[in-house]
Amino acid sequence: MTQKSWLKGNLHTHTTNSDGDESPEHVAEWYHEHGYDWLCLSDHNHLTILEGSAAEKAKWPLLVRGEEVTSRDAGGPVHVNGYGITELVEASDSTDIVTAMRENVERIIDAGGMAAINHPNFRWAFDHGAMMQVEGYKFMEVFNGHPETHSTGGGGRASTEGIWDRLLSNGRRVWGIAVDDAHHYTGEFGHDRSNPGRGWVQVKSASLTQQDVLDAMEQGDFYATTGVTIGDMVSNTREINIEIDPETHADGTQAKYTTLFTGSNGRLLYETISNTAAYKPTRLDGYVRATVYSSRGTKAWTQPVFVSE
Ligand SMILES: [Zn+2]
Ligand SMILES: [Zn+2]
Structure with a gap:
């Protein structure tokens, strides 16, 4: 069997082909220099494909096609x-949110790709109510940078995690991703700017090719994170076992972690402060997923296992 390792990637970023402030080449180099194995340049209504010499490609991560x-x-x-789309997808011009979402998902699938519903709370556009009326998407953004x-969320509006739990509790099999949605590579980096390096996924892929990375994503063989690192992970209907790689400061101080295992309707099933977080799902749980909270303010989300049948 092939030895699989975690491969770090960002699924959502912009370049000067839409409203990003740097060229595709510069953006690809930024991610390569910051330790990413793969990257999706996802410009608005533009399929950005980078062609380059071997020397140029050596300065880029693997590029996964997207829009x-x-x-x-x-x-x-x-x-x-x-x-993983093979051609440009034309966006729906419907004036109805559900219709536009449905048509965009269908067109992505027709173009050979997999669909992710992005940032539901951007301009408070929609929530699980609209998302439950659309079929066929594989992912949703549980974190967007x-x-x-x-x-x-807040003020009576569900968090993206809450929206995810409502979808899962209603029987939807949707994986949660963390992404940058980066636009700003020049000038100052700050919390009110759309900078890279905030949210990513670690994928258990057989090799560093678009096909293998997307196959692993489709299977849910990955976790989403804003900074928490997981070493080994076992995740199936019999056991979930998460080995957290603690972050260590220069003076030797280690970050501390709390892991919550949650099930149907977001119900808390088990909480642990061990860096080896383990839980055995029961049939009553419906689904089980883990969220790891770091004392540094970062988080990681594992993908749900479904135990209801
Ligand atoms: Zn967007
Ligand atoms: Zn975007």
Whole structure:
């Protein structure tokens, strides 16, 4: 059997082919220099494909083809990322949110790709109510690094995690991803700017090719994170076992971690402060997923296992 390792990637970023402030080449180099194995350049309604010499390609991560299929006339932004598409996907011009979402997902699938519903809380456009009316997407953004995407919710609006739990509790098999949605590579980096390096996924892929990375993503063989690192992980209907790689400061101080295992309707099943977080799912749980909280303010989300049948 092939030895699999975690491969770090960002699924959502912009370049000067849409509203990003740097060229595709510069953006690819930024991610390579910051330790990413692969990257999706997901410009609005533009399929960015980088061609280069072997010397240039050596300065880029593996590039996974994608596009942020962007509908702007639906009464709220309906942005759906397509991964592994073989051609440009034209965005729906429907004035209805559900119709626009449905058409964007269908067109991505028709173009050979997999669809992710992006940032539901951007301009408070929609929540699980609209998402439950659309079939066929594989992913949703549980974290988006853009400062206007309101991942944590509030004021009566569900967090993106809460939206995810509602989908899962209603029987949807959707994987949660963390992404940068980066636009700003020049000038100052700050919390009110859309900078790279905030959210990513670690994929257990057989090799570093687009096919293997996307196959592992489709299977849910990955976790999403804003900084927490997981070493070994076993995740199936019999056991979930997460080995957290603790972050260590220069003076030897280690970050501390709390892991929550949650099930149907977001119910807390088990909480642990061990860096080896383990739980055995029961049939009553419906699904089980883990969220790891670091004392540094970062988080990681494992993918749900489904135990209801
Ligand atoms: Zn967007
Ligand atoms: Zn975007």
